[in-house]
Amino acid sequence: MNMNELRRLAAKIDQHMQQLSAQQVNDAQAIFNRMMGYVPDLHKIWVGTSDDQLIALSNEFPGFYRYALIMEEAFEAERNKASRPYDGMARCSEQHRQQGAQLLTTAATLERGYQAFRGSGNLQVFQSQVDELGRLHRQWLSDLESFKSSLRAQGTELKVLEYVNEAFGRLAERIRKLAC
Template sequence: MNDFRRLAAKIDQHMQQLAAQNTRETHAIINHMMGYVPDLHKIWVGTSDQQFMALSREYPGFYRYAHIMEEASEAERNKTSRPYDGLAEFSEEHKQRATQLLLTAATLERGYQAFRGSGSLQVFQQQVNELGRLHRQWLAELDSFKDSLRAQGAEAKTLEYINEAFGHLAERIKQLAG
């Protein structure tokens, strides 16, 4: 439960940061919090209903994010058709790589936000430099992921969705790093 509490606390903290920035629109929250989807999934599948509710009471931002994602997921399931219907599902390897890319993106966002929130990036120059190295590595891994999808014959529409989703993350990280 401690691991789930740690994940919920991170989600809660980022939701608080978004609230402080007056980010209230559901779509914007989902975009900003995309890197936390794997963490939320871990909590959803790894906790009992009672544990999940305890985390929700302890971390209201976590609860709000979980609620937003549940509503978005339900709305998506209820659509009569979606532009990605009929696209081939990722291989297990590509699912794992995509998950790792999301987790690293979340780490980068949280790291840069924490240093920005401290007021001065100069004080943490060594850590910021390490984040820069991780950012460059993430961009290279993202390119490798896309190349791998292309090599396996991924449909053009699949690559468009990947470019859009990870493009939003890359842009936000770039802005935070700048």
């Protein structure tokens, strides 16, 4: 991945962090929950940059830096726990991990899109784009159900299914509220 693509990803994260700040969402846990869809993008940046490039992106995009810091602190806190409820659970297949990442990315796109149109104040002007977001939202819900069905068919542990339901349930509810 080239630096221009990495800058584009960092800029998207920065933009959403600015939107959250404008909505006075400043609590690290709230940001963590609202920004889960950006984890795949953050990972691409994390593994695709040198230390100097990461510093440059952090300096150029302060919202990206704040998000990366929040995620790093959350990861460290989770890693340092003596035990976690998911310890010992079998990992999902690579295909399911990729599907989950794509669902998170699409959820982030939906959230950003609905927030942008709501922020414009006049949804009528953007009706065709809002309709397209509605189509994407319905497709996302369908893909999410297919993902869950596939996990169940594979015999995925009940605890994993509960985590998937909880995490994606929160996302689905936020998107539903934005879409209304």
